[in-house]
Amino acid sequence: MSLSVTHFTFGVGLLGGPGVGTTALVLRLKDDRFVSNQNVSTIHDSCLKVLPIDDKTVCKLRIYDNVFKENPGFTPVNLYRGISCAILVYSLSDKLSLFHVKAWADEYERNHGGVLFMMGNKCDEEREVPWEDADQLYDAIGCKKHFLVSAKTGEGIEAAFKEIAEYLVEDEQEDEQQRDIIMLGETNGTSTDTSSGSCGC
Ligand SMILES: Nc1nc2c(ncn2[C@@H]2O[C@H](COP(=O)(O)OP(=O)(O)O)[C@@H](O)[C@H]2O)c(=O)[nH]1
Ligand SMILES: [Mg+2]
Numbered sequence: 001m002s003l004s005v006t007h008f009t010f011g012v013g014l015l016g017g018p019g020v021g022t023t024a025l026v027l028r029l030k031d032d033r034f035v036s037n038q039n040v041s042t043i044h045d046s047c048l049k050v051l052p053i054d055d056k057t058v059c060k061l062r063i064y065d066n067v068f069k070e071n072p073g074f075t076p077v078n079l080y081r082g083i084s085c086a087i088l089v090y091s092l093s094d095k096l097s098l099f100h101v102k103a104w105a106d107e108y109e110r111n112h113g114g115v116l117f118m119m120g121n122k123c124d125e126e127r128e129v130p131w132e133d134a135d136q137l138y139d140a141i142g143c144k145k146h147f148l149v150s151a152k153t154g155e156g157i158e159a160a161f162k163e164i165a166e167y168l169v170e171d172e173q174e175d176e177q178q179r180d181i182i183m184l185g186e187t188n189g190t191s192t193d194t195s196s197g198s199c200g201c
Pocket of ligand 2: 022023
């Protein structure tokens, strides 16, 4: 007996200010290595991560580095092409990088909109960003999950991307169920409104 496997694919954008480690994260995910003071031109700007969710489900994440970091206001719109969600990356050892997170969240909302996650990188270094500050911002922006990782040691990275994949798959499956309910309602000629907050006018 052969089990059929469902494949999901999502594009994920890494957004954050210069030096937070988005290129190092892509390198860790792609080649499982870390290079100090890497030469950006030798580094890939995306990678594909394949994550089995369960026996019947596989999730592929195409993860894009952000090479236009200097100013969120001037980000080319095509940076967001093919992206289903974004991860706002900051450095746990650089307080200023947390301020950039808000700017990137606003920029993403303006150009694209959608699910956001937050990721504090460099957890191997001495911590300068207080948890409360990061958590407050996380709530204010409305991020779905918050991860602490290190591209240098690899700590937390596999688990973080697995959780992100699980979240995206679950979200997509719920959307599919909603679409099925709506189509069934239309076929039966019954009311199709399943949203709890609908005013019905
Ligand atoms: N200690 C430590 N250094 C890191 C980590 N990730 C990146 N770096 C270093 O931080 C600097 C900037 O990293 P890079 O990936 O180029 O940042 P980007 O500008 O966000 O792409 C480089 O010197 C990296 O070696 C990490 O997890 N821990
Ligand atoms: Mg870079």
